[in-house]
Amino acid sequence: MTAISNKPPLLSVRDLVVEFPTRRGTLRALDQVSFDIAEGEVLGMVGESGAGKSLTGAAIIGLLEPPGRIAGGEVWLRGERIDNLSVEKMRRIRGRRIGMVFQDPLTSLNPLYTVAEQLIETIRTHIDVSEKEARKRAIALLDRVGIPAAARRIDDYPHHFSGGMRQRVVIALALSAEPELVIADEPTTALDVSGQAQIIDVLKDICAERGASVMLITHDMGVIAETADRVAVLYAGRMAEIGPVRDVVQAAEHPYTAGLMGAIPTLTQTADRLTQIPGSMPRLNAIPQGCAFNPRCPRVFDRCRAERPELIARASGRHVACWLYETETENV
Amino acid sequence: MIAFILRRIVQSVIVMLTVAIVAFALFRFVGDPVASMVGQETTLAERAEIRQALGLNDPFPVQFFNFVTRAVQGDFGVSYRLQQPVMELILSRLPATLELALVSGVLAFFFGVGFGVYTALRRGNWLSGSIMTISLIGVSLPTFLIGVLLIWVFAVELQWLPSFGRGDTVYIGDWWRTGLLTESGRASLILPAITLGLYQMTLIMRLVRAEMLEVLRTDYIKFARARGLSNRAVNFGHALKNTLVPVITITGLQMGSIIAFSIITETVFQWPGVGALFIRSVQFVDVPVMAAYLMLIALVFVVINLIVDLLYYAVDPRLRVDRSSARG
Ligand SMILES: Nc1ncnc2c1ncn2[C@@H]1O[C@H](COP(=O)(O)OP(=O)(O)O)[C@@H](O)[C@H]1O
Ligand code: SF4
Numbered sequence: 172m173t174a175i176s177n178k179p180p181l182l183s184v185r186d187l188v189v190e191f192p193t194r195r196g197t198l199r200a201l202d203q204v205s206f207d208i209a210e211g212e213v214l215g216m217v218g219e220s221g222a223g224k225s226l227t228g229a230a231i232i233g234l235l236e237p238p239g240r241i242a243g244g245e246v247w248l249r250g251e252r253i254d255n256l257s258v259e260k261m262r263r264i265r266g267r268r269i270g271m272v273f274q275d276p277l278t279s280l281n282p283l284y285t286v287a288e289q290l291i292e293t294i295r296t297h298i299d300v301s302e303k304e305a306r307k308r309a310i311a312l313l314d315r316v317g318i319p320a321a322a323r324r325i326d327d328y329p330h331h332f333s334g335g336m337r338q339r340v341v342i343a344l345a346l347s348a349e350p351e352l353v354i355a356d357e358p359t360t361a362l363d364v365s366g367q368a369q370i371i372d373v374l375k376d377i378c379a380e381r382g383a384s385v386m387l388i389t390h391d392m393g394v395i396a397e398t399a400d401r402v403a404v405l406y407a408g409r410m411a412e413i414g415p416v417r418d419v420v421q422a423a424e425h426p427y428t429a430g431l432m433g434a435i436p437t438l439t440q441t442a443d444r445l446t447q448i449p450g451s452m453p454r455l456n457a458i459p460q461g462c463a464f465n466p467r468c469p470r471v472f473d474r475c476r477a478e479r480p481e482l483i484a485r486a487s488g489r490h491v492a493c494w495l496y497e498t499e500t501e502n503v
Numbered sequence: 504m505i506a507f508i509l510r511r512i513v514q515s516v517i518v519m520l521t522v523a524i525v526a527f528a529l530f531r532f533v534g535d536p537v538a539s540m541v542g543q544e545t546t547l548a549e550r551a552e553i554r555q556a557l558g559l560n561d562p563f564p565v566q567f568f569n570f571v572t573r574a575v576q577g578d579f580g581v582s583y584r585l586q587q588p589v590m591e592l593i594l595s596r597l598p599a600t601l602e603l604a605l606v607s608g609v610l611a612f613f614f615g616v617g618f619g620v621y622t623a624l625r626r627g628n629w630l631s632g633s634i635m636t637i638s639l640i641g642v643s644l645p646t647f648l649i650g651v652l653l654i655w656v657f658a659v660e661l662q663w664l665p666s667f668g669r670g671d672t673v674y675i676g677d678w679w680r681t682g683l684l685t686e687s688g689r690a691s692l693i694l695p696a697i698t699l700g701l702y703q704m705t706l707i708m709r710l711v712r713a714e715m716l717e718v719l720r721t722d723y724i725k726f727a728r729a730r731g732l733s734n735r736a737v738n739f740g741h742a743l744k745n746t747l748v749p750v751i752t753i754t755g756l757q758m759g760s761i762i763a764f765s766i767i768t769e770t771v772f773q774w775p776g777v778g779a780l781f782i783r784s785v786q787f788v789d790v791p792v793m794a795a796y797l798m799l800i801a802l803v804f805v806v807i808n809l810i811v812d813l814l815y816y817a818v819d820p821r822l823r824v825d826r827s828s829a830r831g
């Protein structure tokens with residue numbers, strides 16, 4: 172999608188559908204979600220709580236919790252399809268090729284093992300090195316993520332570290348087998364504000380050093396604006412808009428994205444009237460027909476209530492799922 | 504750490520003193536000690552003399568103090584029924600009970616943990632379902648019924664195992680008579696051990712299962728899976744260890760109950776342990792033995808509690824308050 176090179180993207184998600192079979196029918200939590208992440212790129216993923224951001228990450232690394240399942244679509248990692256791999260093959264991808272950072276550092280670490288034990292175990296699961304070598308790497312990694320006196324602190328238990336320090340440890344663990352892609356699911360939400368920027372910086376810098384790509388899930392547009400190369404906006408399990416971050420922040424095309432940015436660009440009125448979108452995201456069992464956003468959309472028209480808009484490439488270099496832009500594309 | 508142990512020891516002493524009051528009250532007020540000790544033909548004057556000699560006319564606090572002092576030295580008086588020092592009686596029967604309890608406890612722990620983990624990991628398959636159903640029967644059937652059923656099947660019908668007694672025993676050291684070193688001793692132990700341990704096993708199993716399911720939902724397990732650790736490492740290295748932290752406490756406390764509940768099993772299997780001795784003492788209102796048994800059981804509970812706390816402390820690093828917690 173970035174179309175900068177003709178190499179296949181590092182990660183390519185195509186028409187991903189995730190469903191939860193329940194007694195009262197099947198809930199479709201992700202509906203034909205498509206996006207790419209290029210080599211070395213930081214893709215921000217935003218959306219309200221419940222939009223499906225975490226599920227997207229879980230589906231990519233093959234850790235959807237039953238009864239949730241991938242009901243359609245494909246996931247490709249560097250040209251290799253990974254959504255239909257055997258359990259064992261998928262396990263070897265987790266940690267080794269795709270690392271994951273979760274939201275809450277206070278609960279992400281096993282309280283009964285030292286940081287050293289958890290790091291060394293992870294390294295040696297994926298890389299054939301001696302215990303001693305693994306320990307050396309672990310200390311270097313802790314040092315790199317900014318743990319002071321890493322050589323000594325490595326033998327401490329998680330509860331000896333503060334929240335921010337624990338999230339650094341979590342990042343070190345996620346990166347310990349040198350993955351090509353790191354999925355960070357709201358990595359700073361559980362931290363106090365003062366430490367958030369540092370954690371994001373550490374994550375971004377290390378990944379940049381190693382050439383690893385990042386999928387950064389957050390609902391903080393400020394973080395996205397500063398960190399991401401491109402941003403993907405998810406609404407009710409559907410992709411609303413994807414594009415280079417500067418363009419999307421400055422001139423959102425999808426009305427929902429515009430609402431998120433605190434401004435609705437219409438021809439007749441200026442931004443100050445709506446900083447919050449009225450209403451709330453529909454529950455999965457009550458997604459309206461047509462465009463999922465139509466009950467809340469300030470620019471809704473008849474067609475929005477009848478037909479669902481596809482995610483289409485726009486001349487502006489982004490992808491948008493909104494009927495407002497359909498005719499234009501056809502003309503391009 | 505030292506402060507912690509000291510605190511626990513003080514608590515233990517308080518518990519023991521409380522039990523001692525009950526034991527003393529039992530000793531002093533249930534029946535008439537003098538009447539139990541002497542024959543029909545003893546005169547009133549003689550009885551008064553014995554009363555005086557036993558210190559039964561002293562004020563209660565003095566009597567209690569003397570009771571505790573003697574108890575600490577292992578002197579619980581003489582059995583009314585057998586005319587033998589109580590401590591001697593109990594010591595001669597203690598190995599039988601401890602061996603039975605220990606084997607039951609070990610069986611209960613290992614099978615309990617094994618089945619608990621299995622049913623948690625293989626939720627929904629038929630074997631897990633069967634284990635869970637059978638375990639329900641295990642908790643709801645009374646112990647004596649299980650014992651009788653086992654005797655009927657394995658001793659009477661199949662004739663594989665003896666139905667009563669300890670089999671042959673040999674001495675280890677001066678006074679410990681063990682059944683573990685002879686074949687008939689071990690064979691005799693099987694049915695009573697199963698009977699006594701079954702309830703605890705189901706309890707441990709259900710606890711392990713519930714706890715394990717809980718742990719498997721935690722973030723650190725998800726994160727461990729997300730790092731690509733093998734199922735074995737996640738389930739047994741990470742999940743099981745966390746599961747066992749609370750299980751250790753309960754299991755330890757169950758050990759106390761096992762010893763206390765051995766009364767029923769010992770009676771069903773005519774097992775020559777302290778439980779059976781206690782039942783006989785109750786029948787004969789042999790108060791010194793009853794009081795000593797009470798103190799013994801309390802001591803077992805208190806000691807086990809102490810050990811459990813220390814174990815807990817050893818397993819869970821969060822309880823260790825050390826220098827490094829100040830850092831960070
Ligand atoms: N086990 C489940 N059963 C049914 N629905 C679920 C389950 N897990 C998640 N969902 C639904 O999937 C949607 C997306 O969840 P999630 O990906 O966690 O959202 P977020 O964008 O906040 O990370 C939510 O609407 C949630 O209700
Ligand atoms: S398709 Fe219609 S309802 Fe949906 S965002 Fe576009 S204008 Fe609004």
Ligand SMILES: [Mg+2]
Nearest residue numbers: 224225226356
């Ligand atoms: Mg989420």
